[in-house]
Amino acid sequence: MSRNFILLSITYLVLAGGAIGYLLLSGKILESSKIDDPARVAMGGELYQANCASCHGVNLEGQPNWRETKADDKYPASPLNENGRSWIHSGFQMFDIIKVGGASVAPRSIGSDMPAYENKLDNKQIWAVIDYIKSRWPAKILKINESANLFGGFCVSGSVFGQTKKYSPVSKKSIKERGKI
Numbered sequence: 012m013s014r015n016f017i018l019l020s021i022t023y024l025v026l027a028g029g030a031i032g033y034l035l036l037s038g039k040i041l042e043s044s045k046i047d048d049p050a051r052v053a054m055g056g057e058l059y060q061a062n063c064a065s066c067h068g069v070n071l072e073g074q075p076n077w078r079e080t081k082a083d084d085k086y087p088a089s090p091l092n093e094n095g096r097s098w099i100h101s102g103f104q105m106f107d108i109i110k111v112g113g114a115s116v117a118p119r120s121i122g123s124d125m126p127a128y129e130n131k132l133d134n135k136q137i138w139a140v141i142d143y144i145k146s147r148w149p150a151k152i153l154k155i156n157e158s159a160n161l162f163g164g165f166c167v168s169g170s171v172f173g174q175t176k177k178y179s180p181v182s183k184k185s186i187k188e189r190g191k192i
């Protein structure tokens with residue numbers, strides 16, 4: 012085998028590995044988010060109004076003073092529109108929060124009022140709700156969220172708020188489920 016052939020093969024493997032790595036990291040292979048599918052967004056909207064609007068608001072506006080804990084030390088429901096911070100999460104992280112509930116990512120001492128939907132919504136329905144939420148974000152926010160998707164599959168976006176460790180357990184718990192719809 013010529014030296015050139017070996018070098019070319021190595022270059023090819025590095026490039027192919029990089030491409031697959033990028034697709035995995037960005038969630039493009041595993042994540043099932045499709046905000047350009049009107050039927051799916053419409054289904055997500057109905058599910059949102061039926062399951063989520065009571066706390067997060069009919070217009071995703073959240074509850075007042077959502078940054079401050081209530082008398083019971085738990086946080087109110089945050090806005091899911093551009094005024095909140097849900098867009099720092101990758102699609103996977105949102106999926107985890109909705110599927111297994113907020114308590115699995117909140118500090119144990121505080122707990123969370125965000126319910127788990129694993130027994131109410133199937134994976135396809137959870138992704139549809141995520142798509143509905145994303146479809147309401149302005150282009151600027153969607154762009155920022157893309158970087159959460161790029162790194163967030165491995166929890167980097169969570170580390171912006173010092174939450175990487177809190178996300179790890181829940182990610183392991185439902186990682187096998189996320190891609191399947």
Ligand code: HEC
Nearest residue numbers: 062063066086087088089096097105113117123124125140
């Ligand atoms: C009983 C009230 C309640 C319902 C119903 C509810 N949530 Fe929540 N949700 C919360 C609270 C409270 C938080 C903040 C949790 C915390 O910080 O501990 C939250 C947090 C979240 C977050 C993380 C947002 C962020 O700012 O980091 C997402 C995403 C979310 N909810 C989505 C949903 C979706 C989708 C539904 C419906 C399928 C839903 N929630 C239904 C109370 C609720």
